[in-house]
Amino acid sequence: MHPKAKEWTAILAAAMILAYVSTAAVTQMHDYAFWSISLAGVGVFAAICGALLALVNKRAIASTITASAIATLIFAGLWSYIFWSFLGEYLSFLEIFISNLFFLWVLPQSALILTITTLSGLSGLVFVKAIVPERYQPQQL
């Protein structure tokens, strides 16, 4: 597989994991989630993803931050879609984006998710870099 493709599939896989745990961590979803989780659990998963990305990708810091950013975008997009599916009769998708639901709920939650996943992901990455011998880590550019 082309190294770039491998790098991006790893980032997307990490982003999907983080998007799922973030969505399942939201109170409203607890009763419906296949497996609900707390915000602390999101941090643990983010650390695991950061650690795995540190072992797969050469540019691990950029990969971890990108995975967190993509996960947050998926999270915000999904919740906007959920609100739109409930309120679609009354509001257009664009109107959802300029509504209080978006500014007072989706945006703060997304900021929280982005902060937790980025910081925990980077912690996991630093941990792996510190304890795993260099011969097991990808060669830096």
Add this chain to the structure above:
Amino acid sequence: MSQDRERTQRFAYVALLLMGTVAVFALIMDVSNYIRSFESASGLALEITGFEIIDDDNPRALARFRLKNGSALDIGVERYLFELYLNGQRIGSSYSQYLGTDPNMDPKAHRKAAMIDQVLMPGQDIALEFTVYVYDTQMAIVRQAQRNGSLSWQVNAEFNTVLPYAREQNRITLRAEYEE
């Protein structure tokens, strides 16, 4: 690239891919369940089918409803609470206590009657009947309305439901009107 490095990288990559794949399916399933569950709640409809006022020493109203599951999924209904209004004025509720003197009457009996504890299949409806004890001050409103000949009943009912895919109960408020 050394063999150790390659093996570690492969292991981490496969772990990420496996967890990522599971996450995609779980995410789609959860969001779909959540949306379908709430859509099914909007399929519940309440209809008042009749009222009967019994104006004796122990005045009460016999209210008859019909609850219909118009959604495509099963909905569990556990119990309900309701408030009854006549021409916009509150007449009583499922909390109204029996104030009569009959020693054989259990004052809490009507609360037991508010239990449904059934799962409504798609398209299924259930007929409910409830006795509301009407206090004297509120009975005066009923008598006045009966004399004027304009009786417009309204019911605000709160149903404790277990929606499809949900583990916890949800409260759904339904309103219905009835003109005599």
